[in-house]
Amino acid sequence: MCFKITLGAIVLTMVFANAFAAGKPVKMKDLPPAVQRTVQEQSKGATLRGLSTEVEHGKTIYEVEMTVNGHGKDVSMDASGTVIEVEEEVALGSIPAAARAAIEKAAAGGKIAKVEKVTGEKEVAYEAALRKDGKRSEVRVSADGSMLPED
Numbered sequence: 001m002c003f004k005i006t007l008g009a010i011v012l013t014m015v016f017a018n019a020f021a022a023g024k025p026v027k028m029k030d031l032p033p034a035v036q037r038t039v040q041e042q043s044k045g046a047t048l049r050g051l052s053t054e055v056e057h058g059k060t061i062y063e064v065e066m067t068v069n070g071h072g073k074d075v076s077m078d079a080s081g082t083v084i085e086v087e088e089e090v091a092l093g094s095i096p097a098a099a100r101a102a103i104e105k106a107a108a109g110g111k112i113a114k115v116e117k118v119t120g121e122k123e124v125a126y127e128a129a130l131r132k133d134g135k136r137s138e139v140r141v142s143a144d145g146s147m148l149p150e151d
Contacts, residue, residue, distance in 0.1 A: 024053050039075075085119065106139040109133075113130065113136075
């Protein structure tokens with residue numbers, strides 16, 4: 001019985017940790033003014049789906065989720081409103097051939113659910129959500145097709 005309680009406590013802790021890691025929803029009025037300005041600039045012509053905040057490596061990161069021309073786009077920024085990363089859903093055929101080949105190889109026997117171009121401060125990467133044998137996974141590759149660690 002003690003084991004079950006301990007295991008339950010561990011599972012509950014993991015659920016809360018994952019929920020926290022996913023970001024805490026916030027409202028526009030609660031964002032710093034510089035972040036509000038960046039959100040307004042980045043979301044012109046888009047449908048705003050949500051705003052959230054999370055702490056990564058001790059720094060508060062703000063994220064705006066939106067839909068632009070029918071596809072998803074997420075923009076992360078710091079408290080000064082500086083854009084840190086842009087994740088934008090793209091067609092598989094629009095990415096560099098080497099990146100496309102690496103994603104297709106990783107998905108062999110499965111399905112590619114979504115591909116995103118991730119533009120960060122130092123690099124551009126391509127992430128693909130995969131479904132294979134009833135399981136979901138993600139692969140992250142560079143433009144030259146080399147595998148990258150997941151964020």
